Amino acid sequence: MFQKVLYFFSLIALVQNSVFAQSTAEQKIPSSPEEIFADDIQDDAVSPITFTEIECDITETDCLPGPPLACDSYHEYNPGWCRQILSDDPPLSGLKNQQWGNWTYSVGGALRYRYIDESNRLRPPTTGRKSSYNQWRFNPYLELKHGDEFTAYVEGIDGSTFNADLPLLPVDQNRFDLLQYYSDVKLFDSGYGEKVRLRTGRQLLQYGSQHLISPLAWSNTFRNFEGAKLYYTSDAWKIDAFATRPVNGASGNINRPHSFDNPDQSRWFSGVYTTYKNAPMGTLDMYWLWLDEDDDQPDRIDGNRHTFGLRYAGEIPMNDECGHLWMTLGWDYEGAFQVGKDVVGAGPVKDVRAGFISTNTGLTFNQIAWSPTITGVFFWGSGDDDPTDGTSNTVSTLFPLGHAYWGLIDNFSGQNLLDYSAQVSVQPTEKLTFLTAWHWFDKAQAEDAIWNVAGAPFGGNIPTASRHLGNELDLVATYAASKNVTLQAGYFWFFYGDAVTKNPNPDVANRGDADQFYFLMDCKF
DSSP: OHHHHHHHHHHHHHHHTTGGGGOOOOOOOOSSGGGGGGGGSOOTTOOOOOOOOOOOOOOGGGGSSSSOOGGGTTSOOOHHHHHHHHSSSOTTGGGSSEEETTEEEEEEEEEEEEEEEEESOSOSSSSOOEEEEEEEEEEEEEEEEETTTEEEEEEEEEEEEESOSSOOOTTTOEEEEEEEEEEEEEEEEOSSSOEEEEEEEEEOOOOTTSSSBOOOTTSSSOOOEEEEEEEEEOSSEEEEEEEEEEOSGGGTSOOOTTSOOOOOTTEEEEEEEEEEEEETTEEEEEEEEEEEESSOOTTSSOSEEEEEEEEEEEEEEEEOTTSOEEEEEEEEEEEEEEEEEEEOTTSOEEEEEEEEEEEEEEEEETTSTTOOEEEEEEEEEOOOSOTTSSEEOOOOOOBOOGGGTSTTTTOOOSTTEEEEEEEEEEOSSSSEEEEEEEEEEEESOTTSOOBOTTSOBTTOSOOOSOOEEEEEEEEEEEEEOSSSEEEEEEEEEEEEOHHHHTOSSHHHHSOOOEEEEEEEEEEEO
């Protein structure tokens, strides 16, 4: 496996110095895996996708054979194809914002390939196992707009996994389904920047830091919901009120990888999410979220839960004596409290008293070579110290992007978890970034379970003598070939602690340390 790491990281460096290095268009480089797919998600503004004309900075001789360019190695000589790959305009740019009477339409999509080789993750089956597999995800879409008054949007998905050594998970496969279909209507426009819109149908939800609500773009299936969302926007505020039902297997519904997804009839997910844009040096989020599960599952942290939370995120640029940007201090602080009722284990209904705290503070040295960013992260997700006291203290992280926070190897969901992390990212070139992160994981309470990334008690809801879960080291390289093509490779190691290696369940304990390698290519068109 180590040879694979060297090969793929060498591949990224080789590509950087060949065909893609010729583009000079400024762009934001994703510094972590989950940032790659931000553009795959339609945001709440439902504004049309626009593309600007750019000048191709290669000459005709750049696409002539001898010596061949990397982009022509397996293709017949075609200057137009070469220019298109190097361009920041997507291949289907001619089908964006096309007039059709009083309407405009856009056609596009995304295609992602990913190879994964992993061993001994905390995933089913419980015993430590190795698996390698290939994944494809195809998301075509059609958008129809009538000015700013009305939008209709349809997006499909074909997420497939091949040659897996272990049973597939709900996040691995969803064949030939509808990911989104909704209408978006403007109900009110003050003419001074205040608007009210209503979106109804199947849609993705994404709010704040994604600790609690994420479309889970890192997975091979996304996570979707069906219902209605009423939202208000102004220069200072954004207020969303929504009532939805989870839809696909990644949202916790019945997994239907080969048949049409239907909304979960036993569960509602609703809430009000408010963002104040003019907070000092940043934004302030305030939210109430309500998960209401009629068919309570004793092996899940669900039930009837209300989550009240605050988030403050921003940055301070610091200039030197000459007025040049010297450093940037950034932060993202969030906390929430949960109340309600839940059934956990074989006991009766319990009162819920739970919560979490997350702090993320980073410092970017803008004038130093490679613009390094050093970040410190702390997370506490409450656990239950007494399963018999009639109160459940294990927090539910609802529908999170755990991949972004609790280790890139995807072992944990933030429940009953302490995470101390130090992270460093650098940008050697305009298009290339490297990220490394170190995590120290403990259980918040030894008496509570180990909750894996799916929110399930791994190996059973049993206590452990030790709270130490282990340490994780993550390495990621990202190369943004253009605005439409991104390459990424990563290698993660997890060194298990006594809470795992001395677990009372031998299926949990009898495992070596975990590792995972992946390579992906994401293309938008």
